[in-house]
Amino acid sequence: MPPVESLSYAFHLPAGLIVGAVVLDVVFGDPGWLPHPVRGIGWMIARGERLLYTGRSRDDLLTGWVLCIGVVTGAGGVAWLVVAGALKLNLYLGVVVSVLIGWTTLAARGLDDAARAVEYHLRFADEISARRAIRALVGRDSERLDRDGLLKAAIESIAENCSDGFVAPLLFLVVAGPVGAVIYKAINTLDSMVGYRNAKYLYFGRASARLDDVANFVPARFAALAIGLAAAFVTRQTVRSIKTSCSDGHRHESLNAGYPEAAMAGALSIELGGDAFYEGELEHHAHLGTVTRSVDLGALRSARSIMWTACGIALVVMLALRSALLQI
Numbered sequence: 001m002p003p004v005e006s007l008s009y010a011f012h013l014p015a016g017l018i019v020g021a022v023v024l025d026v027v028f029g030d031p032g033w034l035p036h037p038v039r040g041i042g043w044m045i046a047r048g049e050r051l052l053y054t055g056r057s058r059d060d061l062l063t064g065w066v067l068c069i070g071v072v073t074g075a076g077g078v079a080w081l082v083v084a085g086a087l088k089l090n091l092y093l094g095v096v097v098s099v100l101i102g103w104t105t106l107a108a109r110g111l112d113d114a115a116r117a118v119e120y121h122l123r124f125a126d127e128i129s130a131r132r133a134i135r136a137l138v139g140r141d142s143e144r145l146d147r148d149g150l151l152k153a154a155i156e157s158i159a160e161n162c163s164d165g166f167v168a169p170l171l172f173l174v175v176a177g178p179v180g181a182v183i184y185k186a187i188n189t190l191d192s193m194v195g196y197r198n199a200k201y202l203y204f205g206r207a208s209a210r211l212d213d214v215a216n217f218v219p220a221r222f223a224a225l226a227i228g229l230a231a232a233f234v235t236r237q238t239v240r241s242i243k244t245s246c247s248d249g250h251r252h253e254s255l256n257a258g259y260p261e262a263a264m265a266g267a268l269s270i271e272l273g274g275d276a277f278y279e280g281e282l283e284h285h286a287h288l289g290t291v292t293r294s295v296d297l298g299a300l301r302s303a304r305s306i307m308w309t310a311c312g313i314a315l316v317v318m319l320a321l322r323s324a325l326l327q328i
Contacts, residue, residue: 071186
């Protein structure tokens with residue numbers, strides 16, 4: 001049996017260690033030398049798809065759930081075993097491993113680096129390089145994006161991934177420790193790989209998409225609120241941001257992504273969303289926000305500042321709420 005500490009550090013990190021994981025992400029981002037859980041999770045999903053996908057709708061509804069349950073429990077189980085094994089060897093090693101796992105589930109620095117690369121190329125009017133850089137942020141056809149399209153796509157990604165890449169995994173880390181954060185990354189990776197509404201994944205990926213909707217329901221709305229509060233320090237458009245999130249967030253085809261995107265649109269006083277090409281097919285998306293200023297490099301810089309401020313607000317609020325609840 002693993003020591004009692006494995007339960008503590010696998011499923012509950014003290015506030016100081018959570019802050020440590022966040023600081024590591026802010027300073028170092030996602031270094032290539034560090035083993036990343038998402039790579040292992042992606043391998044599990046790809047392997048599971050090869051074994052379970054049949055192309056028959058009724059069967060794929062069932063096997064899609066089998067894939068979800070297998071990947072989520074497998075990822076969470078491996079995270080627990082790693083923490084438990086490290087703690088069995090040495091308490092301090094276990095603490096370090098727990099913090100490192102928490103670090104790998106956060107992606108604020110990686111998100112900002114990718115957005116900054118797009119901004120850098122556009123500053124020198126190098127749209128070709130900007131289109132290459134935007135591929136790290138979005139799945140739409142980058143070659144069809146003009147300058148305005150590149151700016152809007154980058155800002156939309158900053159808003160959505162503020163939730164998916166930081167607020168959501170942080171919430172799971174605060175509530176359920178490294179194991180909880182890895183479970184969230186498994187759910188999110190499942191959705192990003194098979195949770196599509198196209199001919200191939202409509203049935204096989206339905207379980208992954210629905211599970212991702214559930215996992216992101218609270219974080220997306222919390223992220224929208226954090227973006228609105230952050231706007232007070234950057235653009236002074238907190239009221240507009242929150243109003244836009246409430247009025248337009250539900251118009252997005254995603255159950256969750258529209259809320260932080262609409263909040264960012266309101267915070268910047270711009271319009272986001274609209275039609276976009278994916279794999280050569282035009283998709284019609286709702287418009288979020290209203291146009292009161294042009295989308296320019298200043299808007300992209302402000303979006304990055306809002307993202308960082310929102311992440312800080314989310315960290316402080318989550319830890320404060322957990323501390324208050326633990327004292328009840």
